[in-house]
Amino acid sequence: MNYIVLDLEWNQGRKDSTNFKRLPFEVIEIGAAKLDDNFNIVDQFGSIVKPRLHRHLHPAIRELLSYDESLLRTGRPFYEVYQEFEDWCGDDYMFCTWGPLDLIHLQQNMDYYYFDHLPYPLKYYDIQEIYARTKLNDASIHPSLENAVEKMKIPIDGAFHCAKNDAYYTAKVFQKISHRRLSDMCSVDCYHYPTCEEEEITVRHSNYTEYISRTFPDKKIAMADDHVSSMNCYKCNRKLKTKIKWFSNNSYQISVGKCWTHGLQCGKIKFKPAKYDELFVIKRVEKINKKEYERIRDRQKQIQAKRMEKRHQKQNAS
Ligand SMILES: [Zn+2]
Secondary structure, three states: OEEEEEEEEEEEOOOOOOOOOOOOEEEEEEEEEEEOOOOOEEEEEEEEEOOOOOOOOOHHHHHHOOOOHHHHOOOEOHHHHHHHHHHHHOOOEEEEEOOOHHHHHHHHHHHHOOOOOOOOOOEEEEHHHHHHHHHOOOOOOOOOHHHHHHHOOOOOOOOOOOHHHHHHHHHHHHHHOOOOOHHHHOEEOOOOOOOOHHHOEEEEOOOEEEEEEEEEOOHHHHHOOHHHHOOEOOOOOOEOEEEEEEEEEOOEEEEEEEEOOOEEEEEEEEEEEOHHHOEEEEEEEEEOOHHHHHHHHHHHHHHHHHHHHHHHHHHHHO
């Protein structure tokens, strides 16, 4: 199997333009590096896409890019470049990207030109996340590619924010990170999310499980669903004994359970917007230690105290 390290540049439409809703982010360059299963770079791809909807670069994008409209005018249409790219990828490969956005924007553009969907569920390696997890010991931070390249002392011999170069740099970072348990660190793209129970996705990793639900009309109905709110051990799949019930913490729901064999585990639910004002759920259940458990318990108490205080204030005011 090959690894296709993909990087895109895209232009952003102006929000007041009529074309913004049709395609907010238009791909203007596809860059990629192909790695064999020993992580050797065996080929590279780079092609400029001539924009069709947003012909002028958004000021923020222009500032970022190492080129301007005069180069874009020399590009070829998306359908032509993408077809060529698809053929170049071959049949047996896995995408690797720096962060989740490239695959989302690629598929938005593919949909706009009526290309067939990518395989479902689409698993890929998010090199940014793997780098943060393995090198910085914190998967929740999002370092820039430049930052990682500098830290890993990878020679810089071309401008960043050029898709072909960025794909090459991402491939170099990918070569340098540990490949032990690589398959354990795959991500699932959620551009096409489950629309019915049969399409729901559960991915087991060595220290967490991830579940992607079908769509629900709202958060309350989602949380009332057994599949969404159930807490099962990431390792043995047995039902966990509840230590802290689901509560809302900023933008997500959190709870803690315990497996008698595999210990304390934290559940986190994030709501993601879907079509027709619906939403779907991404739930992660992962192992935590006692300190983390106590931190979550303190957070819950804090939130409860705040709520009580607000209630009192309301009562006093009336
Ligand atoms: Zn267990």
